[in-house]
Amino acid sequence: MKQDVRFVFYTGLVFLLAVFSCKENQSRVEKIPVYEGQSWFSSKLIADKVWCINDHGSDNIYLVEGEKQALLIDTGIGVADLASYVKTITKLPVIVVNTHGHPDHAGGNFQFSKVYAHPLDFELIKIFTSKEYHDNSVQRAINEYPNFESSFIKEISTSEEPVISPVQAGFVFDLGNRKLEVVEVPGHTKGSIALLDTENKLLFTGDNNNTLVWLFLDGCLPIESYLQTLEKLNQRSGEFEKILPEHGDVLDKLFINEQIICAKNIISGECQGEKYESFAGSALLCRYKRAGIAYNPDNIHIK
Numbered sequence: 227m228k229q230d231v232r233f234v235f236y237t238g239l240v241f242l243l244a245v246f247s248c249k250e251n252q253s254r255v256e257k258i259p260v261y262e263g264q265s266w267f268s269s270k271l272i273a274d275k276v277w278c279i280n281d282h283g284s285d286n287i288y289l290v291e292g293e294k295q296a297l298l299i300d301t302g303i304g305v306a307d308l309a310s311y312v313k314t315i316t317k318l319p320v321i322v323v324n325t326h327g328h329p330d331h332a333g334g335n336f337q338f339s340k341v342y343a344h345p346l347d348f349e350l351i352k353i354f355t356s357k358e359y360h361d362n363s364v365q366r367a368i369n370e371y372p373n374f375e376s377s378f379i380k381e382i383s384t385s386e387e388p389v390i391s392p393v394q395a396g397f398v399f400d401l402g403n404r405k406l407e408v409v410e411v412p413g414h415t416k417g418s419i420a421l422l423d424t425e426n427k428l429l430f431t432g433d434n435n436n437t438l439v440w441l442f443l444d445g446c447l448p449i450e451s452y453l454q455t456l457e458k459l460n461q462r463s464g465e466f467e468k469i470l471p472e473h474g475d476v477l478d479k480l481f482i483n484e485q486i487i488c489a490k491n492i493i494s495g496e497c498q499g500e501k502y503e504s505f506a507g508s509a510l511l512c513r514y515k516r517a518g519i520a521y522n523p524d525n526i527h528i529k
């Protein structure tokens with residue numbers, strides 16, 4: 227994807243996905259940074275020691291506590307002070323991981339000294355966590371939400387770049403009496419990962435299992451590859467009950483079956499797809515029950 231196309235795409239992505247993010251304000255946090263009468267972030271306890279942090283409508287960020295450490299799953303668009311906000315929720319040391327390299331998931335990486343991610347998304351992370359990209363994100367946020375300007379982190383320097391550490395399938399984050407396993411879910415990006423908390427039957431899925439998955443971007447894998455990912459994930463459905471996506475509300479695990487049928491209908495031609503227009507360009511869209519896949523008709527089959 228060319229740089230300018232990326233810019234146009236993500237300019238819209240960050241703000242137009244607002245309707246898909248966790249909206250609740252209920253929270254167990256002790257002190258929330260308040261700007262202009264309200265906080266950029268809000269959070270909700272959605273499972274035992276699991277908080278969904280709402281990045282002001284752009285995306286869901288999850289914070290999972292064990293007994294010794296906490297895991298922050300993604301860093302959002304990065305315009306506000308997520309690191310301080312997280313400290314209002316947990317007193318434990320925080321480990322940070324990116325589900326994938328898109329800017330609404332890795333944008334706040336600079337606020338942390340070390341971030342784990344899959345190596346196949348390192349390049350995306352580099353692009354979307356650059357100083358230049360951050361400047362653009364802040365400017366867009368100011369245009370959209372001028373009342374929050376005083377809360378934004380406007381400047382980052384290259385000295386603030388975190389160490390990006392690789393994780394692959396089977397890597398386990400041990401938080402102390404709570405373990406989350408890395409599961410590779412290539413499709414939306416090559417290096418997408420999910421995090422599986424078998425003990426608590428939770429699967430954190432990044433952008434792999436939303437009700438509208440974008441598979442038409444440059445860098446997305448063919449639908450046939452994505453189908454393989456879904457089927458592999460479904461083979462482990464005995465290990466989770468809830469799907470926690472980064473856009474939208476919590477889903478039950480049966481949702482994956484609907485995604486599988488949706489993908490199969492695209493591959494077989496049973497669904498021809500309706501025209502789908504977005505700021506990122508044109509695509510075709512197929513739906514099956516709750517599942518939706520926006521795809522490029524030239525990128526269905528594995529070549």
Ligand SMILES: [Zn+2]
Pocket residue numbers: 326328414433
């Ligand atoms: Zn994404």
